[in-house]
Amino acid sequence: MSILDAHGKALTDYPRPSVAVDTAVLTVADEALCVALVERDGGRRLPGTFLHEEELLAEAVARSLRDRAGLRGVVPRQLHVFDAVDRDDRGRVLSVAHLIALPSSALHDVDLVPVVEAHGLDFDHDAIVERAVDALRESYAERPDPAGILGPEFTLLELHRLHSAIDPTTAQKDTFRRAMLPHLDGLDRLQEGVIGKPARLFRRR
Amino acid sequence: MSILDAHGKALTDYPRPSVAVDTAVLTVADEALCVALVERDGGRRLPGTFLHEEELLAEAVARSLRDRAGLRGVVPRQLHVFDAVDRDDRGRVLSVAHLIALPSSALHDVDLVPVVEAHGLDFDHDAIVERAVDALRESYAERPDPAGILGPEFTLLELHRLHSAIDPTTAQKDTFRRAMLPHLDGLDRLQEGVIGKPARLFRRR
DNA sequence: GGAATAGTGTCTGTGAGACACTATTAG
DNA sequence: CTAATAGTGTCTCACAGACACTATTCC
Secondary structure (H helix, E strand, O other): OOOOOOOOOOHHHOOOOEEEEEEEEEEEEOOEEEEEEEEEOOEEEOOEEEOOOOOOHHHHHHHHHHOOOOOOOOOOEEEEEEOOOOOOOOOOEEEEEEEEEOOHHHOOOOEEEEHHHOOOOOOOHHHHHHHHHHHHHHHHHHOOOOOOOOOOOEOHHHHHHHHHHHOOOOOOHHHHHHHHHHHEEEEEEEOOOOOOOOOEEEEEO | OOOOOOOOOOHHHOOOOEEEEEEEEEEEEOOEEEEEEEEEOOEEEOOEEEOOOOOOHHHHHHHHHHOOOOOOOOOOEEEEEEOOOOOOOOOOEEEEEEEEEOOHHHOOOOEEEEHHHOOOOOOOHHHHHHHHHHHHHHHHHHOOOOOOOOOOOEOHHHHHHHHHHHOOOOOOHHHHHHHHHHHEEEEEEEOOOOOOOOOEEEEEO
């Protein structure tokens, strides 16, 4: 830590910003795409924390979410650094925005708000939600449930419902089926205990 | 700066990482996609600097490039934060990677190296170049010269050559023309002083 | 059989890609 | 005229999207 630069100073002799992580935790509940919000100082915001020394950004994201919900191995995706000088009046704070997608069953003790109603958040968190939704839709447009919200096995109806909740412009079932089949392995097992013809189970390829 | 948190401490009482910006400056020279590199301590790396207080990331990028080349209004695009704990042995340094694309005529006093030969760079700069090239190709796939490398007016041959240098899988001239025309305004002026039929000039829509 | 859902045959339109032709200029 | 490059008519192929039909299960 005491390595000096060309001016005879260590890195820690220069002013440094604080670095935070803020995470848009997205999920689907009741057929609606929702984001997890926390209440703080009378406002609503995304869960976040400050980056610790010797900690990766992904670890800080995991730490910030571990308390609020029994979150297992989360795999945050980095979205963007928000760097407006006045975005936090406690000082210069950069926020590295992240995205996580999870089944709603994995979340506890958080407010789930449909993204269409999640406006007026603190800081620049509206913009983070917007980026997160765009990124999620893009990733779901090409591949079946890339975040693994459904677990390892699912029917095409379940998959179609999930994709339609995430993006209402998702194609209807027959087109959707043909687009997704190349990325799926069909199992030789069927759904059980349902009305109508039982559907085949699939795994992601 | 003296606002206290729930533990009675100000933000500056917590350890903070240093934040750097590193920029992949991409250009096309001699029909080849090139990246600008600087020599330092016997290694090659991307131009970069540390973020100053009260400075935006884009401003730090502009500052780091202003010295090395008479760079006008650059519009850096943010790519990714590299956060490995040991990526810089002077201490904990986050690097926010950026991309800029410019005409090679705007660059002076830098080494231009074809991206296919730009390996073995310092830190994690190989990965930054890879991300930058991917991002540039993606942006050029849909729109004509979105970075404005060619200036305001150009022929379709010039545009095609540029796109082909950036991405060798670019379609051939007729398909390329039809794909790009919806995003172009044809002028009523023609190229002058050339062999063969003079080409029409276009502007980005 | 009837209800319910799974899965598919097939038609249409669109558009990428390639080939080869025509058009326009200089000399 | 020839050389050289610009620009386009047109064919093929693939595929998204939609409709409607068939298939399979439980009751």
